[in-house]
Amino acid sequence: xxxxxxxxxxxxxxxxxxxxxxxxxxxxxxxxxxxxxxxxxxxxxxxxxxxxxxxxxxxxxxxxxxxxxxxxxxxxxxxxxxxxxxxxxxxxxxxxxxxxxxxxxxxxxxxxxxxxxxxxxxxxxxxxxxxxxxxxxxxxxxxxxxxxxxxxxxxxxxxxxxxxxxxxxxxxxxxxxxxxxxxxxxxxxxxxxxxxxxxxxxxxxxxxxxxxxxxxxxxxxxxxxxxxxxxxxxxxxxxxxxxxxxxxxxxxxxxxxxxxxxxxxxxxxxxxxxxxxxxx
Numbered sequence: 001x002x003x004x005x006x007x008x009x010x011x012x013x014x015x016x017x018x019x020x021x022x023x024x025x026x027x028x029x030x031x032x033x034x035x036x037x038x039x040x041x042x043x044x045x046x047x048x049x050x051x052x053x054x055x056x057x058x059x060x061x062x063x064x065x066x067x068x069x070x071x072x073x074x075x076x077x078x079x080x081x082x083x084x085x086x087x088x089x090x091x092x093x094x095x096x097x098x099x100x101x102x103x104x105x106x107x108x109x110x111x112x113x114x115x116x117x118x119x120x121x122x123x124x125x126x127x128x129x130x131x132x133x134x135x136x137x138x139x140x141x142x143x144x145x146x147x148x149x150x151x152x153x154x155x156x157x158x159x160x161x162x163x164x165x166x167x168x169x170x171x172x173x174x175x176x177x178x179x180x181x182x183x184x185x186x187x188x189x190x191x192x193x194x195x196x197x198x199x200x201x202x203x204x205x206x207x208x209x210x211x212x213x214x215x216x217x218x219x220x221x222x223x224x225x226x227x228x229x230x231x232x233x234x235x236x237x238x239x240x241x242x243x244x245x246x247x248x249x250x251x252x253x254x255x256x257x258x259x260x261x262x263x264x265x266x267x268x269x270x271x272x273x274x275x276x277x278x279x280x
Contacts, residue, residue: 001239003271004029004064004249006208009264011254015039015052017213019059025264026272029062032101034070034094035212044091049100054103064247065181066098066150066205067107077111077123077131077159079210084131091139091150098148105205107181110136110169112157116219128159129169136173143177151181151205154196163187163196167270170203179203183251186264188229189217208251209274224252225270232274248275 005027010018015032032052034040039052046147047165047193056063068090076087094106111132123131136150143150152160153172160166170178182204184193189212197204212223226232250267254260 001245001275002028002062002064002247002273003266003268004031004247005061005267005271006031006067006249007011007033007248009252009254009267011260013036016055019055019061021261023059023061024263026268027061027250029064029247030056031065031067031107031247031251032063032103033057034066034068034090034097036070040066040097042090044093045096046096046100049097053101063101063104065102065249066094066103068094070114071109071112075109075112075115075121075123076135077128078121080125082191084135088135088139091135092142095139095146095148095150095233097153099146099183103148103221105151105179105181107151107153107206107267109155109157110152111159113159114157116156125159128253132159132195133169136178140173140175144175145219148177150178152178153181153208154183154186156186161190163199166196167199167201167203170200171198179205181206181208184230184235185209185212185222185228185251188212188214189221192234193230194234194238197235197242197244201242202241202244204239206246207239207244207248209248209271210251225252225267236274 070090074083075089078084098106110126113125113128180200180203187193187196211223211225211230213228250271
């Protein structure tokens, strides 16, 4: 498997600096992110993206996926049709950016019953299911045109709450360009990632690695790699049995007040330790 890291592991700084640090810490690639502002944004051009791709090449790094946090604000299943339209346009922009950057996958939250913030919009589950399915079906053709996979991530959105439903939802799209972006840590609160991997099988396009402590049960339960309840030997065994040999991304966020380079080296060491078990 290939060892990557999320751009969110770096503070707000030029991508050139982040790429250099990632390479120095021993990562093979970086998952970049689309935002409303910054070097990869909703107005970025092909030329902009090709310059960023060149920066990665200069640092001997691969760019393989485009994430975004925008779906927490713009949901494809909102009751507001303007929000839904903007969310679909964000997916298209991600697909364009991925093509220009040389990435083969984007990360998409297909919709949400409710977000993480209390008092936010709550949309009926069946409505979310129907709207999400319709949107993904529309977008699958655009993804195919660009040769980029829409990776649907399992997140805390109160939607697609079981691996069986997740698998079947992806299957209904009936497209090789709609797959799962499976986050190992996001299912630990209520389940076991190795079970999800067994069920999703070859529908998995990309994988996030992080860790979580069940007995905390809140967002504070996300902890450093190898310090939580993820059974990484079981996860690696399940991934191996599916034939998965693609990118695994450390989706981690730098703690406040740490020495960043030292922390990146610790993340890299943890990833190496996890991945060394793939050949056990």
